[in-house]
Amino acid sequence: MFSALGILFAKNVVHAVFLLVMVFLGIAGVFIISNAEFVGVTQIMIYIGGVLILMMFGIMLTHRIDGKRLESENRRVVIASLLGLGLLVVLLYPIKDGFPLFNFTESTESNFTVTEQIGIHLMTTELIALEVTAVLLLMALIGAAYIAGLNLKKKHGTD
């Protein structure tokens, strides 16, 4: 949480991305302590291994390499901060007396661990969603590669 605030205040883009690594690690820790080990490990693998490497590449490719520091300027700070504080108050106001739905009974222990159960659900009840997600991921990756390679192809054609 504090590293998220650090992202907000960080001037340097590279520092901000490393703080984002800290935020994702913290969130993975939250997942793991709240009975969702598989999702926590997936978070670490995908976000820290994939998205942040992608962002580092994005930073390296979209800034000129001339030795000057990569800084991101801010705009409209006061209005946005006021808006954020207002939203925070609005969202946190209803739970100041505790959350009324929290009367869960202890869940019945099943014979499987959480990861086994996730696997079973993925292959039975969520099979259509899994297939659609796979197709979506394929489309997104092919589209990303195509968009990123547009100019290369054009330059190659004119040569």
Place this chain on the structure above:
Amino acid sequence: MVPIEHYIIFSTILLVIGLVIILIKRNVIMILAGVELILNAANINLIAFSQNDPNLSGQMMTLFVIVVAVAESAVALAIVYQIFRHQGLSDLDQLNELKG
């Protein structure tokens, strides 16, 4: 076991920070980072409310949210890279023409 209000407060703070990052920053990559923060806030809520659910539907939803976030950030970074090659800037306020 952590009370569920703490999860809600944590994810609300993350959501607000992500929103303020999106509103304030002028760099496109920082705006993408804000979007990722907002998606993670949603994931924390899903996990928190599904920790007593024997069907684990919240965790399944979280997995799909993560995958969609990855696809979105890959496409967005490709577009940012192409815009940068075309116009030589990654600053949203200077990006004011469509036909480079």
